[in-house]
Amino acid sequence: MSSEPAISVSGVSKCFEMYNSPRDRLRQFFAPSGRKYYREFWALRDVSFDVMPGETIGILGRNGSGKSTLLQIIAGTLTATNGDVRVNGLLAALLELGSGFNSEFTGRENVFLNGAVLGFSRKQMEAKFAEIQTFADIGEHMDQPVRTYSSGMYVRLAFAVQACVDPQVLIVDEALSVGDEKFQRKCYEYIEGLRARGCAIVIVTHATSTVEKFCQRAVLLHHGRLHGIGYANAIIDQYHALLYSDEKAYLRYLNSEATNDAAAIAPLDVAVDLDVGADVPSSPEPLPAAPADDHAPDENVLPAAVQETHTRLRAYIENWSAEDARGERCEVFMVGEPVIVSARVRVLDDIDEMQFGILLRTVEGVSAFGSSTMYHNANLKSATRGGVYEVRFEIDLALCEGTYFVTLALAEAISHADMAYLDRKTDIIILKVREPRTKGTGIAALPVSVAFTKLR
Numbered sequence: 160m161s162s163e164p165a166i167s168v169s170g171v172s173k174c175f176e177m178y179n180s181p182r183d184r185l186r187q188f189f190a191p192s193g194r195k196y197y198r199e200f201w202a203l204r205d206v207s208f209d210v211m212p213g214e215t216i217g218i219l220g221r222n223g224s225g226k227s228t229l230l231q232i233i234a235g236t237l238t239a240t241n242g243d244v245r246v247n248g249l250l251a252a253l254l255e256l257g258s259g260f261n262s263e264f265t266g267r268e269n270v271f272l273n274g275a276v277l278g279f280s281r282k283q284m285e286a287k288f289a290e291i292q293t294f295a296d297i298g299e300h301m302d303q304p305v306r307t308y309s310s311g312m313y314v315r316l317a318f319a320v321q322a323c324v325d326p327q328v329l330i331v332d333e334a335l336s337v338g339d340e341k342f343q344r345k346c347y348e349y350i351e352g353l354r355a356r357g358c359a360i361v362i363v364t365h366a367t368s369t370v371e372k373f374c375q376r377a378v379l380l381h382h383g384r385l386h387g388i389g390y391a392n393a394i395i396d397q398y399h400a401l402l403y404s405d406e407k408a409y410l411r412y413l414n415s416e417a418t419n420d421a422a423a424i425a426p427l428d429v430a431v432d433l434d435v436g437a438d439v440p441s442s443p444e445p446l447p448a449a450p451a452d453d454h455a456p457d458e459n460v461l462p463a464a465v466q467e468t469h470t471r472l473r474a475y476i477e478n479w480s481a482e483d484a485r486g487e488r489c490e491v492f493m494v495g496e497p498v499i500v501s502a503r504v505r506v507l508d509d510i511d512e513m514q515f516g517i518l519l520r521t522v523e524g525v526s527a528f529g530s531s532t533m534y535h536n537a538n539l540k541s542a543t544r545g546g547v548y549e550v551r552f553e554i555d556l557a558l559c560e561g562t563y564f565v566t567l568a569l570a571e572a573i574s575h576a577d578m579a580y581l582d583r584k585t586d587i588i589i590l591k592v593r594e595p596r597t598k599g600t601g602i603a604a605l606p607v608s609v610a611f612t613k614l615r
């Protein structure tokens with residue numbers, strides 16, 4: 160494999176011109192030079208990093224932090240205001256749904272169109288077509304216009320085209336979350352194969368479990384700046400600290416990480432533009448962590464993920480499960496049915512006070528519900544070294560039909576608004592919520608009564 164970076168992003172900034180009205184846009188068009196009828200909005204500021212061949216890197220960041228803008232600049236569909244991006248080899252990109260296909264053309268025609276954009280002749284695409292068709296697995300829809308496709312079919316075809324051209328660089332923007340879970344699995348397997356062949360891959364996602372499973376390194380963007388770059392686990396921790404804790408906890412987290420492992424994380428300008436408003440909760444929320452396959456690890460052996468991510472482990476979560484009201488392990492529930500999620504906390508140090516949090520998220524990573532022992536005045540007090548405690552959440556699943564992922568988190572409560580994370584288990588339980596007859600859509604299954612009344 161080449162020692163040259165497959166992607167080199169250096170000093171990239173992107174400024175968007177924000178107009179208050181279409182009139183201002185027109186005025187700007189005719190304005191004398193120097194006169195500005197717009198505000199500048201810097202979506203990216205001075206971002207630099209390299210991706211090596213055979214490396215998969217995840218881009219994390221809150222909504223609006225600049226992830227998609229960065230991907231579009233790497234993919235060449237958007238130009239940077241300052242800085243430079245170099246891509247070494249054939250680049251394939253799965254950007255937002257809708258980009259790349261002509262909706263009036265059939266799937267088959269779009270395959271050839273996309274191939275041409277990627278630099279392949281018709282003959283070369285003909286040779287690849289059977290593989291693309293098998294991968295996409297959309298049957299006779301291949302000869303229908305893509306405007307008739309469901310979003311799942313669309314992603315199947317888009318992924319099949321981009322992946323089967325055997326790129327040296329692959330850019331994926333959340334696109335995979337649209338397909339069904341089986342297809343997502345197939346895509347990730349394919350991505351692994353590409354990576355093994357030396358393809359450099361950049362994935363933007365809100366699902367930290369995806370970054371954890373597929374990426375060696377990750378980048379954290381915050382307000383368009385690069386806040387961290389390093390091992391995926393370390394950046395996920397930093398991302399969660401940013402998402403779920405308050406400013407003090409985030410800064411303390413960064414300080415402790417900087418002392419523990421200066422090479423793994425390179426926090427930048429944190430204090431300058433830290434935004435503690437908007438979607439940051441005022442009190443601590445659950446903080447997710449590494450998924451583990453083993454639900455009941457050997458009592459004396461620490462889970463590998465825990466050993467990796469915590470230099471000084473003081474307590475950890477083990478033996479988690481989801482049960483129905485009869486106490487039986489269960490994955491499929493009816494809307495409104497109670498689930499009992501339980502877990503054990505193994506304590507390795509005397510700890511004054513701990514809170515345990517739970518977070519339910521959709522497949523797309525949207526938080527559906529979170530709670531914590533702190534919210535219920537049920538924190539674990541005066542836990543002693545060697546102790547094992549069980550925590551149980553009984554939750555009525557008032558959620559619309561869908562698949563939800565449960566994350567568990569354990570934190571030391573330092574003061575009411577401050578905490579330090581001890582362990583997290585990200586997306587370790589799957590709950591499938593079913594409804595025999597649809598009564599609502601979205602996430603929350605709110606009680607509804609509705610009726611027509613005859614007035615005349």
Ligand SMILES: Nc1ncnc2c1ncn2[C@@H]1O[C@H](COP(=O)(O)OP(=O)(O)OP(=O)(O)O)[C@@H](O)[C@H]1O
Nearest residue numbers: 175176200202220221222223224225226227228229
């Ligand atoms: N064409 C545009 N004109 C003006 N502002 C834009 C434009 N495109 C993006 N932005 C702004 O730039 C910022 C970064 O957007 P971007 O889509 O890159 O964020 P993101 O991290 O991908 O967000 P999300 O997680 O919500 O997809 C946002 O504040 C967005 O509103």
